[in-house]
Amino acid sequence: MPCDASGMVEIHRMFRTGFREGPTLVDGVPDGDTAHAAVVARHLSTLSGSLHAHHEFEDGRFWDPLTERAPACVLHVDRMKRQHAEMLVHLNVLDAALPRWAESAASDDARAIREALTGINAALAEHLPDEEETIVPVMAAVLTQKEFDAASAHGRKATPRGQTFPMLGQILAAQPDGGDQWLRKHLPAPVRLIWRLVGKRQYTAHRNELVHGPR
Numbered sequence: 210m211p212c213d214a215s216g217m218v219e220i221h222r223m224f225r226t227g228f229r230e231g232p233t234l235v236d237g238v239p240d241g242d243t244a245h246a247a248v249v250a251r252h253l254s255t256l257s258g259s260l261h262a263h264h265e266f267e268d269g270r271f272w273d274p275l276t277e278r279a280p281a282c283v284l285h286v287d288r289m290k291r292q293h294a295e296m297l298v299h300l301n302v303l304d305a306a307l308p309r310w311a312e313s314a315a316s317d318d319a320r321a322i323r324e325a326l327t328g329i330n331a332a333l334a335e336h337l338p339d340e341e342e343t344i345v346p347v348m349a350a351v352l353t354q355k356e357f358d359a360a361s362a363h364g365r366k367a368t369p370r371g372q373t374f375p376m377l378g379q380i381l382a383a384q385p386d387g388g389d390q391w392l393r394k395h396l397p398a399p400v401r402l403i404w405r406l407v408g409k410r411q412y413t414a415h416r417n418e419l420v421h422g423p424r
Contacts, residue, residue, distance in 0.1 A: 212357045214349040219391060220263065220364070221337045222383035227256045228333060231326040234419055235310075235319050243314045245422030250311035252419055253322070255372045256379075257300050257307075262367035264293045266360050271348070278351040285343040292336040299328035361395075377404065378412025 231253055238245045268290065276283045303325035310318035348357060368376050381388025392401050417424075 212354040226383040246314035247311045250307040296332040374408035374411040375415040
């Protein structure tokens, strides 16, 4: 200790940008285009699953050590728990609505998706800055690097098969420099090469499908 907790802010950037563009992606699907709706729904489901896993890990593995090692943080942790519970309501609504819309691509079902995303984005706008200001510095001071890095491993395990490169691309695209520093910091040279030769192409194809639909 202290540990490098900057990864928390990095993953938060992905959640901000990913959910923020959600309504635009939904609006880009023509009424009745179930092939395109299925692509966007899978993307949003993966994003939702990632946020579920992120918060589940914090709830199960971070809060107790923080309050035990930094008792003054207990009020902040209690607020994080409340914010997680409030966000979970909107995430569950999104999760329930996505399969219906993927099958119908109907405007009424799309409206339910947009309403859920509005709730999620409002909750993220409150929660993420609060966590970065009040919790991340405490994490850096009282957690070991091994304890903190376990969150990333948990997130990777929660990524559905076939979505690793699209998810990695989203993380990179959300960083201020486009992800170059993130790549050097988090991935060894052989994996960076795989990303450049294979992963980046898969991510680009994923983005094209999201915006334009399957071709």
